Amino acid sequence: FLRKEDMKHAVSKLDDTKFRSHEGEVSYIRVKEDYRGGGGRSRSRSRSITPPRRSRASPRYSPVRGRSRSRSRS
Structure with missing residues (x-):
């Protein structure tokens, strides 16, 4: 907010x-x-850094790969 009264x-x-x-x-x-x-300003900067870290880890894709491997074996 620009003014304390607005907040x-x-x-x-x-x-x-x-x-x-x-x-x-x-x-x-x-x-x-x-x-x-x-x-609040420093916290907003840290929030903008965290989403790329989550996308790099990509935990959603690793279980899918494991399932596709098990399907190809059987």
């Missing part, structure tokens, strides 16, 4: 907001003001 307004509007999932589950969220200052 406070968003926090007050979203706090205790009711959300409904596509499965019909209903839950309420709690939104609090973060008093750490610029910590």
Whole structure:
């Protein structure tokens, strides 16, 4: 947010907001003001680094390869 007043307004509007999932589950969220200052900027940078690490590992493909090998043997 550019101004602290804008952030406070968003926090007050979203706090205790009711959300409904596509499965019909209903839950309420709690939104609090973060008093750490610029910590959010460093956290957003670390988040952008993590998705490439997940895609490099590609755990989804290794079980599929194992299954195809077992099928070719039998």
